[in-house]
Amino acid sequence: MTSAPIHVPVPKVLAAGSFRALRRELARHPTGAPVILDCHEFESADALAVARLLRIIAEGRAAGHDVRLAHLDDAARRALADVDPAILEQDTVPRRHPLEVVGTQAIEAAATAGQVRRLAGATVAGLTRPFGAEGIKWDRALRQMALIGVEAVPIVVFISLLVGVVLALNGATQLRQFGASIFIANLVAISTTREMGPLLTAVIVSGRTGSAIAAEIGSMVISEEVDAMHTMALNPVRFLVVPKVLALILMMPLLTVMSNLAGITGGYAVGVLGLDLGSDAYLSQTVQSLFMSDVTTGLVKSVVFGVIIGLVGAHRGFAVRGGPEAVGRAATSAVVTSIIACIVANAGFTALFYYTE
Amino acid sequence: MSTGATPPRLVVEDLVAGYGDTPVLNGIGLTVDAGEIVAVLGATGSGKSTLLRCIVALLRPEQGRVLIGGRDVHGGRDERDEILRGVGLAFQDAALLNSMTTAENVALPIIEHWGADEDTALMLARMRLARVGLARAGDKMPSELSGGMRKRAGIARAIALDPALLLLDEPSAGLDPTTARAIDELILDLRARTDMAIVAVTHEIASIDTIADRAVMLAEGRMIASGTLAEVHGSTDPRVQAFFERRLVDDGASSGLVGELEWKT
Ligand SMILES: Nc1ncnc2c1ncn2[C@@H]1O[C@H](COP(=O)(O)OP(=O)(O)OP(=O)(O)O)[C@@H](O)[C@H]1O
Ligand SMILES: [Mg+2]
Numbered sequence: 214m215t216s217a218p219i220h221v222p223v224p225k226v227l228a229a230g231s232f233r234a235l236r237r238e239l240a241r242h243p244t245g246a247p248v249i250l251d252c253h254e255f256e257s258a259d260a261l262a263v264a265r266l267l268r269i270i271a272e273g274r275a276a277g278h279d280v281r282l283a284h285l286d287d288a289a290r291r292a293l294a295d296v297d298p299a300i301l302e303q304d305t306v307p308r309r310h311p312l313e314v315v316g317t318q319a320i321e322a323a324a325t326a327g328q329v330r331r332l333a334g335a336t337v338a339g340l341t342r343p344f345g346a347e348g349i350k351w352d353r354a355l356r357q358m359a360l361i362g363v364e365a366v367p368i369v370v371f372i373s374l375l376v377g378v379v380l381a382l383n384g385a386t387q388l389r390q391f392g393a394s395i396f397i398a399n400l401v402a403i404s405t406t407r408e409m410g411p412l413l414t415a416v417i418v419s420g421r422t423g424s425a426i427a428a429e430i431g432s433m434v435i436s437e438e439v440d441a442m443h444t445m446a447l448n449p450v451r452f453l454v455v456p457k458v459l460a461l462i463l464m465m466p467l468l469t470v471m472s473n474l475a476g477i478t479g480g481y482a483v484g485v486l487g488l489d490l491g492s493d494a495y496l497s498q499t500v501q502s503l504f505m506s507d508v509t510t511g512l513v514k515s516v517v518f519g520v521i522i523g524l525v526g527a528h529r530g531f532a533v534r535g536g537p538e539a540v541g542r543a544a545t546s547a548v549v550t551s552i553i554a555c556i557v558a559n560a561g562f563t564a565l566f567y568y569t570e
Numbered sequence: 571m572s573t574g575a576t577p578p579r580l581v582v583e584d585l586v587a588g589y590g591d592t593p594v595l596n597g598i599g600l601t602v603d604a605g606e607i608v609a610v611l612g613a614t615g616s617g618k619s620t621l622l623r624c625i626v627a628l629l630r631p632e633q634g635r636v637l638i639g640g641r642d643v644h645g646g647r648d649e650r651d652e653i654l655r656g657v658g659l660a661f662q663d664a665a666l667l668n669s670m671t672t673a674e675n676v677a678l679p680i681i682e683h684w685g686a687d688e689d690t691a692l693m694l695a696r697m698r699l700a701r702v703g704l705a706r707a708g709d710k711m712p713s714e715l716s717g718g719m720r721k722r723a724g725i726a727r728a729i730a731l732d733p734a735l736l737l738l739d740e741p742s743a744g745l746d747p748t749t750a751r752a753i754d755e756l757i758l759d760l761r762a763r764t765d766m767a768i769v770a771v772t773h774e775i776a777s778i779d780t781i782a783d784r785a786v787m788l789a790e791g792r793m794i795a796s797g798t799l800a801e802v803h804g805s806t807d808p809r810v811q812a813f814f815e816r817r818l819v820d821d822g823a824s825s826g827l828v829g830e831l832e833w834k835t
Contacts, residue, residue, distance in 0.1 A: 218833075249833045270831065281833035296827045346685060437665035444626040444659045445679045445727075446651040 216246035220283075225254040227262035236269055244277035253284035257292045271301045329528050332450065336524065339448075339455035353456035361422045361457070362464030366471060369417055373472040376409055377401055377479020385488055394488050398498035401480030403507060408559070410472040411511045414465060415518035415555040419548050423526040426457055427547035430530025431540040439531070454527045461519030469515040473508070514562050518555045525551040577640030578603045579735045579767035580625065586633035587624050594620045596791040598634070600769075604734070605761055607768045609778045611795075611802075611813060612788035618771040619662055621788070622737050625769075626659050638735055655683050658728030662739040662771075664720040666712040666727070673699065673708030676727045683731060698726040701756060703749065718745045725753070729760065736760065738770040742777055754780045775814060787813065 219242050224231045242248060250266070257263055273280040285293070309317075343349050384400045430453055433439050442449045477499060484490040529547040533539045582600040586593070594617040602608050612618050623629040625636050627643045627650050636643045638653050666675045676695035680686050686694065696708050702722035712720055725741055741757070742750035754777050760766050772778060778785060778799070785802040787795040787810055795805040803814060 247833070280831070282831045283833040285828070285832060290828055293828045293831070298827045298830050301827075346682075433667075436668065437661055437663060438667050440623075440628050441659075441661060441665040441667070443628060444654060444657070445682075446654040447678070447682055448651075 218247040257289035357460035373475035377476035381480040381483035399502035405476035424544040426526030427529040431533035458523035465515040465519035581637040584634040587631040609782035609785040658733035660728040664724035
């Protein structure tokens with residue numbers, strides 16, 4: 214069926230309003246007949262108008278019209294001469310089937326898991342070779358310990374102290390009703406060493422260090438520094454990841470111990486100053502309530518959290534593609550992912566200890 | 571120049587490579603012997619840097635092989651690292667490590683691969699920097715250098731280990747004529763002293779004529795010319811001629827849209 218071509222005049226000035234009108238008009242026509250956009254009035258000096266015209270053509274074609282142009286003047290011809298015909302096809306973004314989206318995400322998740330596993334393998338390989346030419350970069354590791362550990366002490370102590378105070382105050386209102394105020398010491402000691410100390414430390418270190426690792430490695434990726442290391446036969450994991458993970462493994466338990474002490478101190482302050490419990494009584498109650506296993510459990514967890522923070526940060530950093538805003542996104546995502554991973558791991562630990570004790 | 575016993579320093583065979591779905595290189599072949607300088611020419615976006623990325627195994631080709639000293643760079647990780655110790659690449663944008671001083675950048679491979687102590691390595695690094703005219707810039711951070719200085723520091727790092735194969739991505743682009751000339755002399759001097767095999771991506775016609783023994787020219791991922799400098803100069807391909815005459819080529823792609831769209835009655 215070859216029906217007669219449909220003539221549609223293109224106005225002189227293709228401004229926003231006339232652009233919309235022209236699109237509507239084109240949409241009204243049935244497909245099949247060629248649609249001829251008559252350009253004899255069209256003012257092609259306006260670059261935006263030319264772009265609008267091309268958009269109308271692309272949309273018309275996508276809808277099944279055979280769109281053509283008639284009466285192009287020389288200026289319009291020149292304006293279109295440099296345009297790659299492929300542009301008309303690129304204009305329409307294909308919609309993806311929901312199943313395809315889910316499938317793609319599943320494939321990406323599997324790929325991510327593989328990447329993290331490889332990164333973890335390379336990191337363990339690096340950690341188990343402490344000395345020699347291919348060994349741990351101890352100077353870098355020491356610098357990281359200062360950065361990750363020492364510099365985090367004030368904020369860890371401050372926050373843990375406050376959380377200890379809050380725990381004790383909350384406990385006090387309940388326990389006082391039973392005349393059992395002294396058990397605040399148990400409450401604070403156990404919840405701090407088992408859960409709050411390791412978790413608070415993990416959250417603080419994620420925010421401080423996880424984001425920094427992702428940002429540092431990510432910006433090295435986009436400035437080709439990581440590529441340069443590869444071509445110099447230098448293993449980026451050994452230089453960039455192993456020292457940081459090592460520092461995290463060593464510093465997380467120490468920070469956790471400080472967090473524990475600060476939390477207990479907070480509870481002590483409330484107990485002695487606010488509730489008149491007596492310093493000696495509070496301290497001996499604390500010591501009695503604590504088992505060594507509570508403390509060591511917390512410390513083991515903190516090591517695992519450290520490894521999670523280091524690997525997640527490094528993975529997000531190496532995965533950066535694009536520009537500076539991708540580095541920012543990697544830093545954010547490193548913090549969010551590592552906090553979630555630490556809390557999930559913590560729940561796993563708690564369940565494990567509950568059923569094995 | 572290669573005897574029967576020693577394989578060429580670099581062999582690229584039928585290389586096909588790209589990024590994701592975007593094909594970039596299609597059937598590239600190249601052989602470079604010791605003591606040879608080969609220029610890689612081509613318009614911007616034609617895949618010259620991509621070719622170098624394949625040679626140093628930053629990009630895995632979909633097809634073809636890269637042999638350096640007769641060994642496959644894409645063979646395996648350990649093999650690759652061993653081969654790459656004998657290869658220097660000066661990146662187009664230098665790619666210095668921004669957390670170290672310029673001298674520390676150049677010293678890094680010397681410490682790691684030659685096992686030098688830090689002070690000795692820094693001494694050698696300063697010697698390398700002096701060769702590219704940066705004797706006084708060693709203590710500066712990369713961010714404190716000008717673009718041209720960074721580029722030269724990148725070259726100093728690439729020659730740090732006296733590589734058997736040196737790859738230079740636009741070594742003199744953006745340099746003033748005197749410095750560009752000095753880089754050309756450095757390249758010739760390296761070849762004369764150490765018999766290095768050198769691949770230089772470049773747009774500078776003067777530089778090509780000064781340094782290159784042979785040249786290959788890429789366009790749209792294919793080799794459109796390859797051979798001695800005289801042969802490439804004499805190529806009948808309009809794109810090659812246009813390059814040497816510094817003309818813009820009309821590749822016929824233009825005005826496709828007008829032709830496709832115009833309604834003729
Ligand atoms: N990381 C990347 N991801 C996707 N495509 C890329 C990437 N890097 C380069 N390309 C594409 O590959 C093609 C070749 O790029 P390449 O950098 O090799 O060109 P070139 O010849 O070095 O150009 P120039 O002279 O400008 O440096 C270009 O079309 C570019 O868009
Ligand atoms: Mg390039």
